Amino acid sequence: MVISICQAVVTYVPLLWMVRVTDGMPDPAQRDLLMRQEASRQTGGQVTLTVAEQKLDAYLHQLKEQEMSAAQFPPAIHFFKAKPLIQKSPIFKLLQKMPKGAALHIHTSSLVGVEWLVKNVTYRPHCYICFTWDNSVRFLFSERQPFPRWDCFYWRLLETLRAQIGDPTGFDNSLMQQLTLFTEDPDVEYPSQEVVWERFEKAFIAAAGLITHAPVLRDYFYKGLEELLHDNIMYLEFRSGLSRTYELDGTIHDKVWTLKTFQEVTRKFTADHLDFLGARVIISVHRALSVSEVKAAVKEAIQLQKDFPDVVAGFDMVGREDSGRSLWYFREALSMPAELGVTLPYFFHAGETDDDGTNVDQNILDALLFNTTRIGHGYALAHHPLAKELSRKRNVAVELCPISNQVLKLVSDLRNHPAAVLMSEGHPMVISSDDPSLFGTTGLSYDFYQTFVGIGGLKANLGTLKELALNSIRYSSLQAHLKDTGLVMWQKKWDAFIFSSLNHL
Numbered sequence: 001m002v003i004s005i006c007q008a009v010v011t012y013v014p015l016l017w018m019v020r021v022t023d024g025m026p027d028p029a030q031r032d033l034l035m036r037q038e039a040s041r042q043t044g045g046q047v048t049l050t051v052a053e054q055k056l057d058a059y060l061h062q063l064k065e066q067e068m069s070a071a072q073f074p075p076a077i078h079f080f081k082a083k084p085l086i087q088k089s090p091i092f093k094l095l096q097k098m099p100k101g102a103a104l105h106i107h108t109s110s111l112v113g114v115e116w117l118v119k120n121v122t123y124r125p126h127c128y129i130c131f132t133w134d135n136s137v138r139f140l141f142s143e144r145q146p147f148p149r150w151d152c153f154y155w156r157l158l159e160t161l162r163a164q165i166g167d168p169t170g171f172d173n174s175l176m177q178q179l180t181l182f183t184e185d186p187d188v189e190y191p192s193q194e195v196v197w198e199r200f201e202k203a204f205i206a207a208a209g210l211i212t213h214a215p216v217l218r219d220y221f222y223k224g225l226e227e228l229l230h231d232n233i234m235y236l237e238f239r240s241g242l243s244r245t246y247e248l249d250g251t252i253h254d255k256v257w258t259l260k261t262f263q264e265v266t267r268k269f270t271a272d273h274l275d276f277l278g279a280r281v282i283i284s285v286h287r288a289l290s291v292s293e294v295k296a297a298v299k300e301a302i303q304l305q306k307d308f309p310d311v312v313a314g315f316d317m318v319g320r321e322d323s324g325r326s327l328w329y330f331r332e333a334l335s336m337p338a339e340l341g342v343t344l345p346y347f348f349h350a351g352e353t354d355d356d357g358t359n360v361d362q363n364i365l366d367a368l369l370f371n372t373t374r375i376g377h378g379y380a381l382a383h384h385p386l387a388k389e390l391s392r393k394r395n396v397a398v399e400l401c402p403i404s405n406q407v408l409k410l411v412s413d414l415r416n417h418p419a420a421v422l423m424s425e426g427h428p429m430v431i432s433s434d435d436p437s438l439f440g441t442t443g444l445s446y447d448f449y450q451t452f453v454g455i456g457g458l459k460a461n462l463g464t465l466k467e468l469a470l471n472s473i474r475y476s477s478l479q480a481h482l483k484d485t486g487l488v489m490w491q492k493k494w495d496a497f498i499f500s501s502l503n504h505l
């Protein structure tokens with residue numbers, strides 16, 4: 001670490017000394033050189049663009065200037081209000097077509113758009129619904145009338161209820177509302193992080209009854225991969241708790257069944273779509289568990305990774321950091337793999353907080369001390385110079401999920417997102433969407449838009465986009481030879497993208 005700082009100083013300081021001042025005015029040539037030097041440090045700053053790429057870059061720059069001078073600048077306002085504006089943006093349309101590489105931070109529980117869940121899944125036979133005392137919903141597929149549960153006293157067959165209500169569109173819209181965070185007036189409806197996180201967890205629970213029905217899970221996962229491919233993404237690393245799934249007759253399947261299902265569906269999908277590379281899972285457990293429960297989960301994850309090495313990428317802890325337990329709290333559980341002499345790669349969510357100086361705020365450093373492979377969010381990283389240096393030195397990429405950070409109220413105007421600092425110094429970084437269906441996004445294009453236009457500002461260019469897409473393959477958990485395959489596949493798509501974009505200018 002110390003050495004790298006000294007090197008940086010040696011490289012850059014002499015330049016400053018070389019700035020000659022004549023008649024009080026700095027030398028323009030030196031000024032130009034310094035500006036280019038600084039620009040070269042940003043994400044993509046070292047990427048050399050081809051002539052064709054430079055053309056597209058100039059066009060993008062011009063579009064960006066236009067969007068920045070418009071009356072409403074989408075990254076500056078809440079995503080729920082910005083979404084229709086973004087959809088009209090020509091930059092966004094280009095980003096949709098751009099091959100973005102891999103999505104490395106998505107939770108399976110929120111992989112597929114709610115439109116499909118409601119319009120397709122809730123229309124399947126044997127689907128029961130119940131309304132809880134706190135105005136939430138639960139779903140259950142069952143051969144016969146389900147028994148009352150603690151949270152659900154009265155189950156009704158959805159088909160019958162829909163027929164009785166007589167306004168299927170209105171009813172379906174109300175169901176969709178239960179499954180996303182979307183609202184017309186987010187600032188009033190979600191006055192604090194507490195309120196929005198509560199709704200967030202409620203929506204998860206509501207969707208669970210649908211997604212954990214075994215036949216639905218297959219279609220759901222396939223559909224999720226389809227949505228990603230449609231957004232020009234070629235590989236997925238998803239977080240999943242491997243929830244138990246159930247059949248119509250009440251049979252329960254274990255985690256191994258769920259893992260095998262992911263494996264089978266991924267195989268089928270990649271066979272059906274040769275330009276998709278695959279999907280791997282990061283097994284996740286909730287930070288509300290006890291140390292002994294997490295110990296058991298770590299042991300189990302070690303075993304599952306041994307049994308399914310091509311599917312299981314590693315392990316993570318999920319749930320809101322501010323109200324949950326810190327990584328250090330679980331240190332006994334998390335040091336088990338090292339003690340047992342086995343490797344279980346970690347992909348920790350860390351620093352998804354603005355609580356500076358708390359235990360939670362230390363999660364980033366702890367994640368690094370536990371040799372995390374990447375950092376989920378790392379929102380707080382810019383405030384931790386030492387952790388930042390470590391993460392850079394060890395090539396531990398930050399998974400930036402800008403829309404998630406905004407909707408969950410860490411930042412309101414994305415121009416102020418701390419990742420702007422990380423981008424300006426070319427910190428290892430990938431872009432992801434966290435919980436797309438809850439936020440009303442699909443694929444990565446919306447998050448790329450916010451990163452490219454909002455956080456990166458005018459200085460982010462086509463080189464930035466190229467580097468971010470390449471990073472997603474570089475920083476994935478794929479084995480070296482698969483990364484190479486992925487990079488070759490990506491380059492082909494990229495060249496086609498540049499060619500067709502220029503043809504449409």
Ligand SMILES: *[C@@H]1O[C@H](CO)[C@@H](O)[C@H](O)[C@H]1NC(C)=O
Binds near residue numbers: 119120121219223
């Ligand atoms: C529901 O989704 C399944 C799987 O994607 C598909 O085969 C089926 O046709 C869909 N049904 C409707 C009514 O859209």
Ligand SMILES: *[C@@H]1O[C@H](CO)[C@@H](O)[C@H](O)[C@H]1NC(C)=O
Binds near residue numbers: 371
């Ligand atoms: C992290 O990696 C270092 C160096 O490889 C190793 O010595 C250490 O045991 C690892 N720590 C944990 C908690 O895995």
Ligand SMILES: [Zn+2]
Binds near residue numbers: 105107349376434
């Ligand atoms: Zn997450």
